[in-house]
Amino acid sequence: MFWQDGQLIYNGKYKIEKYLGGGGFAVTYQAMHTKLNRRVVIKPPNISVQQDPDYPKYVERFKKEAQMLAMCCTDSHPHIVQVFDFFEADDRYCLEMQYIAGQSLWDYVRRQGALPETEAIKYIRQMGLALVDVHKKGVLHLDVTPPNIMLNFDPAIPNSGKAVLIDFGIAGDMSPPSTLSRSFGNKAFAPYELTRKGIRRPTVDVYCLAGSLYYAITGQRPTNSFDRKYEQEELVPPKQLVPSLSDGVNQAILQGMALEAKDRPQTMEEWLNLLSSSQANLTRVILASDVGVNYQNLENLLKAGKWKAADEETTRVMLKVAKREQEGWLNFQSIENFPCTDLRTIDQLWVKYSNGHFGFSVQKRIWLECGGKVDYETECLLGDRLGWRVKSSWLSKDKYNYSQNALAGHLPSAYAARLLSFLSYQWLLLLSRPDL
Structure with a gap:
């Protein structure tokens, strides 16, 4: 770790509270904005990356992430993490973002087990609506996976969970892929055309989100798309793992995770329409309210x-x-x-x-x-x-x-x-x- 708990950075503006984790390029810290008394997340590049000869290129990509995220959250979308500032501290560029109290969908399912159909759809639909807005701005997320879906709960209000999309670290616009994008993507949830060829289209986010719904409903990761393509492994239908799953939702997941992009819904709106149609036959609606209203x-x-x-x-x-x-x-x-x-x-x-x-x-x-x-x-x-x-x-x-x-x-x-x-x-x- 570069910063220690309790350390003041950026002329005392932020106090580091704890290290949250990180990936190959960046790490994240929970911090307190000392002047505003607001908890935030600080995201700087990983120390190891700074030794890479291509570090200047990574920094440019990091700056682009900050710009794209700022553009995506211009309208304060309730399901997209907000970016507050971009600054340089201790010779590292840092992104200051909204702190989401809660846990990722990945951790939530690991602790709770497979989620009820209606609860899982609630979170995934919120992500889909966020992505519709992101796509309209010409941006693709490319990693809409359970670790990047944060769930925020109000303990005083039952069924008040809200999903927020985080980590635009590999997001790209809809232009042809750069060499930097070819190695990115969570292989457990990404389509093979992203992980193998770096192809970036809205259908990539459709596949990732459908895969996240698969995980939320079954508690299991779907079959790797690379193995499906090149090893002829089959994707186990979620209904086979959860027999009570409605046929409509089962079909929406399978269509969203079609191996070839041409066989998937071509836009996030199309896939959400499939999901909405399936909801007409759900056995139960969670009577959720953010303000405690009884429905x-x-x-x-x-x-x-x-x-x-x-x-x-x-x-x-x-x-x-x-x-x-x-x-x-x-x-x-x-x-x-x-x-x-x-x-x-x-x-x-x-x-x-x-x-x-x-x-x-x-x-x-x-x-x-x-x-x-x-x-x-x-x-x-x-x-x-x-x-x-x-x-x-x-x-x-x-x-x-x-x-x-x-x-x-x-x-x-x-x-x-x-x-x-x-x-x-x-x-x-x-x-x-x-x-x-």
Whole structure:
């Protein structure tokens, strides 16, 4: 180790608390920002790398990582580690990052064993949503594996775990691979085209994330893709290891881990759609909340097919989550700060008990088909597609179709959306959130 516990660095700005670990290029330390009294992670290059003749090249790559990570977390995505600073201390470049209290998915599964299907999907879907945002910025992570998925839990709130993507150390843009990238990638979870040829495409991240879901659900590492390709070893279907696994999730994992890139979903959005479709038949939804809201009544109403009462209950719990019960409507800040865990719980309940016919995610898919913009024209197109608008007129509360004969995405209703504004404009802001 280069720094000792309790050591002050960078003119006393940081106090090293403990060594966290590291890989071939960089190491990480838990530290305290002494002026802000904020716990952070400091990541400098490994001492051994500094003796390498190619060290200047590694430093350039390290600088690029800092720049890419800063770009990816510009919008403070809840599932991407935040970068705070990049500086030089003791002749080493250092990256200051957000400290994630918790443990990696790798360690969590090792200690807890294979996770329940719904819990595993919750974390993996959060990672997928983060990667959709990363890919839009032209960046690939290339190592979306269990050690790089941190789980943060609030011990006071049941089922409050949140996944955060860390370590962009081998991330690259979507340009042709450099020689430096050819040797990277976790071989237990990476496709052979990355580890053997350094090929970088969105399908690499699809494979890695599907492999991480395989591990989370089975508790076992999947068959090495290199051995599958060149030794003709077979990938054991996860359902063979976990017979209770739903067919849809089993198929989503196998498609995401198809040996050849051309046989996988070509974008992260496509793979997430496979996963979302499979969730309609999940046996149980974890009633998770980041703020302690109870969703049992909503589940009971949806299970009984009481769509109108469930729609009204959705309005009630959304206001409770946002602490806007007295106001009776949600403002822009409420939408921006609405906890992603609660949003996903409400959505999963609607998706499950409507067999994939209703829910926020269904509405979002249709919104994207309408152009995915937040403007009045898109609002009207969405209203027409969801049956919220008929002959250019928005429906009143008593005109909604509270049955499964309604158009896909009709519920939760536009009347609930009017909590946000007179029209449903701000509802589009809710659907545009990257964590939905």
